Amino acid sequence: MVSLTVSLVAFFALIAWRFVFARLQGNPMAREIVDPRLRGNNLLDRVGLAVILSDRFEHGAQGVDLFEREDRAKACLRRIVALTGAVQIGNNYVLEIGTTRFHVRDSHVRRLQSMSGPKCEHEETCFCLPYTRVPTAEQIATALLALANNPALFDRWAAQIGAVKADGDVFARAQGVASQ
Amino acid sequence: MNARIVTFSPHGDTTLLEYDPASADMDEVNKVIAEYEAKTGAQPFDMTTGERIKKVTRQQNEVLMVHPIAGG
Numbered sequence: 001m002v003s004l005t006v007s008l009v010a011f012f013a014l015i016a017w018r019f020v021f022a023r024l025q026g027n028p029m030a031r032e033i034v035d036p037r038l039r040g041n042n043l044l045d046r047v048g049l050a051v052i053l054s055d056r057f058e059h060g061a062q063g064v065d066l067f068e069r070e071d072r073a074k075a076c077l078r079r080i081v082a083l084t085g086a087v088q089i090g091n092n093y094v095l096e097i098g099t100t101r102f103h104v105r106d107s108h109v110r111r112l113q114s115m116s117g118p119k120c121e122h123e124e125t126c127f128c129l130p131y132t133r134v135p136t137a138e139q140i141a142t143a144l145l146a147l148a149n150n151p152a153l154f155d156r157w158a159a160q161i162g163a164v165k166a167d168g169d170v171f172a173r174a175q176g177v178a179s180q
Numbered sequence: 181m182n183a184r185i186v187t188f189s190p191h192g193d194t195t196l197l198e199y200d201p202a203s204a205d206m207d208e209v210n211k212v213i214a215e216y217e218a219k220t221g222a223q224p225f226d227m228t229t230g231e232r233i234k235k236v237t238r239q240q241n242e243v244l245m246v247h248p249i250a251g252g
Contacts, residue, residue, distance in 0.1 A: 020198060036185025069191050076193050083230035104187055126252035129188075134247075142246055145225060151230045158237040163221060166232055171221030171248045 073135035078139035084148040095144055097151045104143050106136050111154050125158040131173050185213065185236070187222060187245040196245065201238040210235055213245070221248040 035042070081088060086095040086104075095102040110124040127143055142174040146153050146166050156164045163171045183204075184237055185197035213224055213236060222245035226233050236243055 072191065072193060073188075076188065082231070083227070127249050128194060128252065129247050130250045132188070132230075132247050133190050134188045135190070141208075142188060143249060145244070145246055146249060148230060149225070153249070157249060160247075160251050163250045165221050166223040166225070166246050173221065 001121075068145070070135060074138035077141040080145050084144050084149075085143050093140055093144055095147055097148065100151055102139040102147050102154070104140050104147070107139065109143055109157070111156065123154075123158065125154065125171070128159050130163050181241065183238075183241045183243075185209070185224070185243045185245065186227075187216075188247065193244075201241065204238075206238060208234065213243075216245060220245070222246055 066125065080086075081093060084095055088091045088094075092103045092105045094097055099114055101112045103112070107126050107128060108124060110122055112122045114121065127139075129139055129142060150166060150168060153164060153166070153168060156168055161170055163173065165171045182198050183201040184185050184194045184195050186195050188194070196216065197209065199209060217223055224233050224236060225231065225244045225246050227242040227244050228240070233240065233243070233248075
């Protein structure tokens with residue numbers, strides 16, 4: 001009889017503990033502890049909107065399939081190509097601005113000037129995004145978008161003066177200061 | 181529909197900021213963008229027109245932060 005009573009008490013204690021544990025997991029305070037990044041994000045308070053931190057994606061990258069990343073990058077490139085009016089020819093993306101034609105491909109861009117004239121000059125330079133690692137498709141998309149808005153950027157890249165922002169200013173990340 | 185500030189990342193496009201353009205404090209949105217530019221050198225482009233913009237307004241639903249490029 002005593003052992004039966006002890007067993008029943010233990011059984012009900014376990015059931016009670018299970019309910020308490022379940023309530024703790026559903027408690028908003030518990031959720032906040034689980035995700036402390038959101039608690040420390042003062043942008044949420046400042047802007048009053050949903051802010052998605054980039055580090056979430058950095059951590060989440062491990063769960064993103066390589067092929068999915070490539071697909072997303074290619075989708076971005078297709079969108080930029082349509083937006084800038086560029087045309088894909090083989091591995092090159094051809095962008096025409098006035099009498100100048102740019103051929104953009106993996107890490108290289110070629111400029112042909114005076115296409116209609118008797119002397120068609122061409123120059124070539126390499127390019128890269130020094131401060132962020134992005135898929136090749138997005139590097140090309142970045143170059144197309146930048147050139148479509150500011151064709152003179154080609155000369156800045158060819159001059160090898162370091163990282164250049166879309167407006168043509170040099171960007172020095174170490175100091176976080178932009179200079180002309 | 182929410183507006184988004186996106187950028188390219190190793191994973192394709194990444195959303196940096198998502199907000200309701202009708203109610204968001206646009207000064208704060210632009211402040212966040214300015215801070216991001218100061219840190220990374222990336223500048224905002226309107227993804228509807230493909231043009232670089234100096235200030236984001238409620239009319240822009242998607243803005244791409246374009247990172248600096250170095251030549252070689």
